[in-house]
Amino acid sequence: xxxxxxxxxxxxxxxxxxxxxxxxxxxxxxxxxxxxxxxxxxxxxxxxxxxxxxxxxxxxxxxxxxxxxxxxxxxxxxxxxxxxxxxxxxxxxxxxxxxxxxxxxxxxxxxxxxxxxxxxxxxxxxxxxxxxxxxxxxxxxxxxxxxxxxxxxxxxxxxxxxxxxxxxxxxxxxxxxxxxxxxxxxxxxxxxxxxxxxxxxxxxxxxxxxxxxxxxxxxxxxxxxxxxxxxxxxxxxxxxxxxxxxxxxxxxxxxxxxxxxxxxxxxxxxxxxxxxxxxxxxxxxxxxxxxxxxxxxxxxxxxxxxxxxxxxxxxxxxxxxxxxxxxxxxxxxxxxxxxxxxxxxxxxxxxxxxxxxxxxxxxxxxxxxxxxxxxxxxxxxxxxxxxxxxxxxxxxxxxxxxxxxxxxxxxxxxxxxx
Numbered sequence: 001x002x003x004x005x006x007x008x009x010x011x012x013x014x015x016x017x018x019x020x021x022x023x024x025x026x027x028x029x030x031x032x033x034x035x036x037x038x039x040x041x042x043x044x045x046x047x048x049x050x051x052x053x054x055x056x057x058x059x060x061x062x063x064x065x066x067x068x069x070x071x072x073x074x075x076x077x078x079x080x081x082x083x084x085x086x087x088x089x090x091x092x093x094x095x096x097x098x099x100x101x102x103x104x105x106x107x108x109x110x111x112x113x114x115x116x117x118x119x120x121x122x123x124x125x126x127x128x129x130x131x132x133x134x135x136x137x138x139x140x141x142x143x144x145x146x147x148x149x150x151x152x153x154x155x156x157x158x159x160x161x162x163x164x165x166x167x168x169x170x171x172x173x174x175x176x177x178x179x180x181x182x183x184x185x186x187x188x189x190x191x192x193x194x195x196x197x198x199x200x201x202x203x204x205x206x207x208x209x210x211x212x213x214x215x216x217x218x219x220x221x222x223x224x225x226x227x228x229x230x231x232x233x234x235x236x237x238x239x240x241x242x243x244x245x246x247x248x249x250x251x252x253x254x255x256x257x258x259x260x261x262x263x264x265x266x267x268x269x270x271x272x273x274x275x276x277x278x279x280x281x282x283x284x285x286x287x288x289x290x291x292x293x294x295x296x297x298x299x300x301x302x303x304x305x306x307x308x309x310x311x312x313x314x315x316x317x318x319x320x321x322x323x324x325x326x327x328x329x330x331x332x333x334x335x336x337x338x339x340x341x342x343x344x345x346x347x348x349x350x351x352x353x354x355x356x357x358x359x360x361x362x363x364x365x366x367x368x369x370x371x372x373x374x375x376x377x378x379x380x381x382x383x384x385x386x387x388x389x390x391x392x393x394x395x396x397x398x399x400x401x402x403x404x405x406x407x408x409x410x411x412x413x414x415x416x417x418x
Contacts, residue, residue: 003183007191010179011146011198014119017174018144022116026093028171029140035167036136037085043163044078050159051128058152066256070126071153081132087377088136094401095142098409109411114404116142118200121192122385123148123214125206128156134203135164135178137385141403144177146199148192150206151184158182193218203386203398208313223388223398227313228258228341230371233330233356235347236269242368243346244278249370250344252285256315258387259342259374263310263320265330268294271323275299287317294323311337327352334360340389342366342374363389363396 001009040047051073058068094114101111120138122145124130131147138145149157157180165175181188193202196219204214208226215222232250234243250261266274271294279299282289289295290309291302302321309320310333324330327345334343344366345356353367364374374397376384381399388394394402 003185003187004191006183007181007188008195008198010176010181011119011121011192011195013174013176014144014146014179015198017177018116018119018142020174021139021144021177022095022118022142024142024173026095028173029093029142030089032167032171032173033085033089033136033140035170036132036164037082037089039163039167040078040082040085040132040160044075047078047156047159047163048073050155053155054128054153061152063152067126067152071128071156073128073156077129081129084133085136088140088400091140091381091400093140094404099406106417107413107415111409112406113409114401114406116404119144119146119198120385120403121146121148121195121199121202121220123189123192123202123204123206123210125150125210126153128153128160130205131157131160131180132164134385135161137400137403139177141400143403144179146179146181146192148181148189154182154184189214190217193220196220205386221392223386223390223394225258225341225387225389227339228260228387229262229311229313229337229339230259230342230374231263231265231330231334231338231344232261232371233265233324233327233334233343233345233347234267234270234274235327235345235349235352236267237348238267238270238274238346239348240270240274240277243274244281246344246346246368246370247278248281248285250372251282251287251319252317253370253372255317257372258313259371260315261319261371262312262314263322263333263337265322265324265333266295267327267330268323268325271295271298275321275323282319285317287319289319289321291321292323295321298323311339313339327355331356331359334362338362341387342371344369344371363387 097114099112103109120143122134161180164178168175199220202218202220202222204211211226275298289302290305296302305320340362342364343360343362357365376397376399384397387397
């Protein structure tokens, strides 16, 4: 069987299974999710044994400590997956929800019913916990899911999928509703992206290079999230103590994630007092500052920012800093260099806060809060399947509702169109 045939077979099996999953009751779906949580704990030794094969291969290949950490299915990571499954089971089921019912002049009643998308294709790198997160959300939303993880996590992903599939089979649900492509050949991704008759949506999670490749080669709609270039603007008159807390949290709590702060914009009226104070705290936390000339004058240790720094997702303890004349210049900078991920303003002015919320184009816009809150769990969505920075059909963190769509439903009483 050719690689193309293998992918076609897997996609077809998931398509058939998705039709069954779409009609499962909330009770059955929740029971399966809770059984999956229990089974992950019961078979932890098996999962970690398979994970160790990937870790050993990674060490042999010279993967960095950070990459190995992403790959490891530690007790803590497995516990987090178990918690995530239970949280998704506890969430309201959006499937079948009816809204906007209204009677038309013809006499018919027209409304909308929320339904699954069908089959979700996930393409992701490194973190095998994505296998469980994606499967749980897709199943609760009534979808099948075809997963293509990174080659470095193949044994881990297959082991996790096997556990999940056994739980599906125990409930007499087609186990093909959750499948991991068991092929490391990169051409498998290209083959997957051509299966528009079986797969309804592609969600890539990984580096910008992967996402651009998927977007350029897919026949299937793609939810894109290229990078997170997140800004904080400290307005004149802002509470500078609060602003410092928000900046330090945004930059240092987890610098390697997409909602970490990458650029700090400071109103010129606040810069002389705010930058030396926050600069000392950032330096103490090991943050390298790359600043504009005004920033360098106030922070002599800062390096000169280059043109590339303003649009850079550092994913590291590096922060670009620029002094701006006013709110308009701050918003113009965000318009030019932002990635439509998350932007925040620290201000004491209601009118500035409202303008920022209204005029800044990003999937999350905040007032007096850290960009680190831009997360499905923090927003009450449960585990998220990703963050979309495109506007069709979801924008921002994606949970259960974003894995469904709506169809029109019509009730009549014998009406005909004249």
